[in-house]
Amino acid sequence: MRLISFVLGCLFTSLFSFSQLDLSEIMKGNDFIGHQPSSINWSANGKYIYFQWQTDSLEESKWHEFDLKTESIRLIDENTLLNKSIHNADLKMRTSFFDLSGTDISHIDRNNNEKDLILRSSSGKNNLQHVSDKNIAYYQEGLNLFKIDYSNGSITQITNFSDKKEPSDKQTSYLQSQEEQLFEYHEPESDNESNHSKLPQKIYLNSKQMSNLTISNDESFLMYTLSNKTENTPTQFMNYMDVSGYAKAKNARPKVGTVEKPKYSMIVYIPEKDSLKTLDFSNLNGIRKRPEYQKEYGLEGDLEEDKAIIIHQPIFNNKGDKALISVKSFDNKDRWLLVYDHKSGELTEIEHQHDEAWIGGPGIVGWNYYAGNIGWMQDDEHIYYQSETTGYSHLYLKNVNTLKEKQLTSGEYEIHGAELSKDGTAFYITANKNHLGNRSFYKLDLKTRKWTTILENPGNHEVHISPDEKWLAVRYSSKNKPWELYIAKNTANTELKQLTHSTNANFNNYNWRDAEIISFKAEDGKSVNARLYSPSEDVKNNAAIIFVHGAGYLQNAHNWWSGYYREYMFHNLLTDLGYTVLDIDYRASKGYGRDHRTAIYRHMGGKDLSDQLDGKKWLVENQGIKNDQVGIYGGSYGGFITLMAMLTAPDEFQCGGALRSVTDWAHYNHGYTANILNTPEEDSIAYQRSSPIYFADGLKNRLIMLHGIVDGNVQYQDVVRLSQLFIEKGKTNWDLVGYPVEGHGFKTASSWTDEYRRLLEMFNANLLKNE
Template sequence: MKIFHQTLLTTVAVTLLFNCNIALAKTEPQTWQNTTVAVTPVYQTDPTIKLTLEQIMADPDWLGRTPENAFWGPDSSQVFYQQKRPGSEVRDWYQRPLNSNDNGVAVPLSQLHQMGSVNVQYSADRQWQSWVFEGNIFVRNAQGQITQITRSNITHRDPQFLLDNRLIYRQGWTYFSTDLTTGLSSELISLKTEDKPKAPAAPSGYLAQEQQKLIGFVAKNQRDKSEQHQANSALRAANPSLAPVAAYFGKDQQIVDASISPKADYLLVAVRKAKPRNEKDIMPNYITETGDIAAEPVRWRVNDFKPEPQKLILVSLTDGSQHPLSYTSLPGYNEDVLAEVKAENAKAKGEKYKSDKIIRDIGLMTDWYWSQSAMRWHNSGEQVAIMLKAFDNKDRWIATVDFDKKALVPQHRLHDNAWVNYAFNDFGWFNSSNTLYFLSEESGYSHLYSKALSGRKAEKLTRGTFEVSNPTLTADDNYLYFKANVSHPGVYEVYRLNLATKDTEQLTKLAGMTDFTLSGDEQKLLLTHSTNLMPEDLYLMAASPNAEVVRLTDTVSAEFKQLPLVAPQIVAVPSSHTKQPVFSKVYYPADYQQGEPRRAVIFNHGAGYLQNSDLGWSGYFREFLFHNLLAQQGYVVMDMDYRASKGYGRDWRTAIYRQMGTPEIEDLADGVNWLVENANVDRKRVGTYGGSYGGFMTFMALFKEPELFQAGAALRPVSDWAYYNHPYTSNILNTPDIDPIAYERSSPIYFSQGLQKPLLINAPMVDDNVFFQDVVRLVQRLIEQEKQDFETAIYPVEPHGFRQPSSWLDEYRRIYKLFEQNL
């Protein structure tokens, strides 16, 4: 067995860079240090190897096939994970017993249903487990016996144990319960987006009434229908063997989510008006199997999408009654939170806006980034908590329900003048008390809070200039485990909070990116760990401080381990505009301080809200290797976590509110100055590139600051934010009908006249994220402005994330050529 003490997994070199106060929120104590940090390799490398673009952009199987979707087995004695099949997109499952000495063995296809799943559910007494495999429900008892509950080609979802140990699950929006003792399966309730059937109505109007009097057949038929309806109603009320009457929510409605109490006495459901597709939202696909052009359906544009408000309904499973829950008890439900924005835009039009109270559109917190349900029942079934958000993105509420009054009771409000984050929204109940725990950014950083239903204010449980995520509560309410970047913004370790003493203990010291999953018996942690120089693998440790770390898998290829890779140093670049520095990766060539000033490239990561200057393995692994290739050839390369990036607190995230492309380019300018002053870089030989949000930044830099870079490559870039999607864009820029100023201030197409330096635009044509139309419109704009220093490369079969190695190679050959010719 390969056993590594924590300090031997990676070696971390730390040197002091400069002194500066980096506290973002006055209420938080400073923890991050302004240090230069780098990870050194732990394998023997071959310094004679020279990287090539052909190798870097080849099918990534050559790097190794890292574990994916790992989870604990039902008995906590083994873990399961997926691994990509060589040369294929198929994933196979592997089983790794904790007492094994290898990477594990493939799980036979005939035994896949026995694995459990990452979302295994426990009964209240923890004697039963349930999970879904290929759309069917399975249970396992305390003796390890597995029973299949459903066997169907129809998908079943969301297994849940009731307090009486019945198991419920749903098929579509019909809920079934299974008595694990008798095996009886019953329909619990069916949710219908239809109008409720009505009893035959008495004839209305002169002709109908006369028809009843004159034609005996019609009168008898009317009586028969009425009597049959009454008989059916009486039968269902009196005979317990029949399924209950369905719950009807009206035609043209769509169910957003629903959740049943562990006592099976109430169901909470959110509905909204069904929204038909917009026929304009299509994307031409020119390379098809038939040879024809296909019109692929794609997402709404933010300019066109209008979210439908949701209705929250409490349904009694005892008598079938429905009780709409009003949002009027939520503080701020009728505030005009965008009054200042509307006034500014009205003034620009020569108009005057008069603010007034409005009824805001509200619904469940169901952002794409967030996987847990926004409805959380206490395990006693006595209470339910709901996380709600305003569709203007400025408020998040946690509320409970007064079942007697059939009303929402607000417990916590998080308001943000910019936008409430779509991350850091985990919440739940303590098991042994009517107390909530949740994450909130209200102090400026994501931290843990608790709120007793009997208390007036929430209690803050963690504090500091760091971000808390992935809170995991133990069954005995003794500990909350979490992940955080306490010591450095780029170093993520596992911690736990002692809920009795309120003390925090650090569990891992691996100096990279470490994620965790607590075992079912809550005695062990499954770790997924990586560094800048080493992709993810699985590790094991006891769930206690200073425990030994055992490596469970080693899936990195021998070919990759031999590469003489340059470890980027994480440096804190002083900012001209904020107290906090801009943490950035810098790749140095050998002897970079010797000789004439060097060429340099600044890479702009995508997504905006993403952290790339950390010490973990990057999702941009091709770019990481490309930057090493550039460093081998004498370039200095910088990768900045510009303002808007993840990991640095609320103020860093929201700096771009209503002005995308302004703070980020200011940070790039500080990056260029730092390279010139500290890394022997020639100011006149610096280029930039990036994809998606990074492509947008390349546009903005070359258009608005034409002397900053000598060349730039914009890959799958946004040129006009009004054409991007609603969930992402409306957070940052509101919507075009309310805030056109923000869109015109933030969209590159309005600044294209500033282009003076060579620009490469690379555009995939079947990109259903950033539409090819973005590039087409900008290119036409550049043509009409008679610009000469740009060229466009199109990729007919590629989506937003390229799939073909040949496309990756073509793209990066062009980027490399651009820099070689112009820097």
């Protein structure tokens, strides 16, 4: 045993010497790379760019200011920033607007960039709203809406909501009558009570939850939603490293299928008339359509009752007489866009989108509590929105009067951002139009449909347009160059000028690989993209490692700096040692359209796993990799796929590293899981074929599971339960390592290093053959 350990140790030392990268250094993450700029904002007058940045001289990220005139960057403190006027892109047409920072409300004049504090108090405020009158704004304090008038400084309470139950009329009248009959003297109404009588009529919410309180632009009416207050059972995980010295249980999100269905309604309130009207959503197209999967359980025909729906905050047109309302079904298979016409009192369905898998995609959003990218055009007659009708998320216009639809973009690419220009004649668009691995920036003229290319270099352009639309503040990165801040003129094929230089000397001293983006055919003929890290022939060892990115719906085989930057650096180290590394954008990944996104519906561990197997096959057939010298690893969703590979395709990979892995989808959260697998009670078939815990008997080759013990997302309980099954089934070729202070995303460099040291040792021990 000592001899084997000695040989492996020598092998590890010998191999490691081929790389100038030090594992413990690269696992420091941005402390090794250099901290990149973030949180980009323009000043209200467009003369300054504000951003957060941690330079070498700072211990944490601080605010900085770039002066367009002097072209200089200076450090500013938090208090200085609070006094600065920040541009609000949603208010680009206004020369002045209001700002809510903490509990302070200020008025901003865009021309002189002055910020005038008009209200400061200790009470919490939120939901700041602008209306047609430029001197008026509304804000919410507690349950109620208040009006603030900049011209005279007045503040007026507009609503008088109470979360209590409405008193019984019979009880109130009896008590009042009793007082009048029994007593000659009655206490006169106090001044305080008299003042209360001047408030708007009290509206009782009857223990329901109010949200989305919004006033029309003409200030004539309000809209809000009511929903049931849910008390869902939380999960718990243990913190063994609490400062008290005692182990403590911590609450976390509930499990899928245990979340109570919401009961939403939307109310129209006219303060002047003190009238309330509840809108009727029962006639929505498809509101009782039964999901197709239920046929497998013998259920046919329409549902017995309306689907539970979630109603989002209304968006008013400029005139203020119409409201655009987004609604999603709780099962996330339907999305509706409606318009409420206040003059006629009619609610009209404008757009219905249905997906038997789940509604999602760029600008649409898979979380059913988000409305997506929608809004009014300046003519008050058209709305814009995005849809995956063609298989890719594209931009549409629709006339709310005639219901005539106009598709603005088309093709096998996705719209990842669309912002209406200041004059309303064009959209500024971020899309992967020229390459699915890019995020490029364009201008689309609405009249001519002409595309103007502004930024199309390989990589990702996160663009912030200046208030006058003459300049662009851009956070840009490429595959082997981290994010930096640039500035450019807003013109066709503009040139970027770099403002920040963030990377450290040690990072710059290494020649980081520009990994090739390759494509291979999956077993069903579909094309799948991947990043390929190829070693030089003089060190190539004919072994390969497949990395599986997390989240499922995430893109990693792209042309910009990876969010998995530690893994990117680790792959460079592995390639130095002679390994070939393949990083696959398997089915479920972002950036490739609806069918790629939803291919895992009701079977996680199906197409997403077979893509890994087809990737391995491509490596063997095209890269000279030995069939019995391939390993696999990944974290979160990637850890799940690793487990499914090791348990359901046990002869394919010689070893696997499963990090923070889901082992049983019935134990994960509702919002993510129910989209893909429905719920355990309604679709047990989907859960059983998708959960590694049902395939524990299949373990054959070397497996290591690594997991943060204080992970409130994918909880440690997941791997504990799978471990018990391995024990009961007599499996021996596996290990579980828990990290006591780590959550889902590790925080300490020591834990990162320990984790990836174990992975590297596993790969070396199981994939390298003595020739």
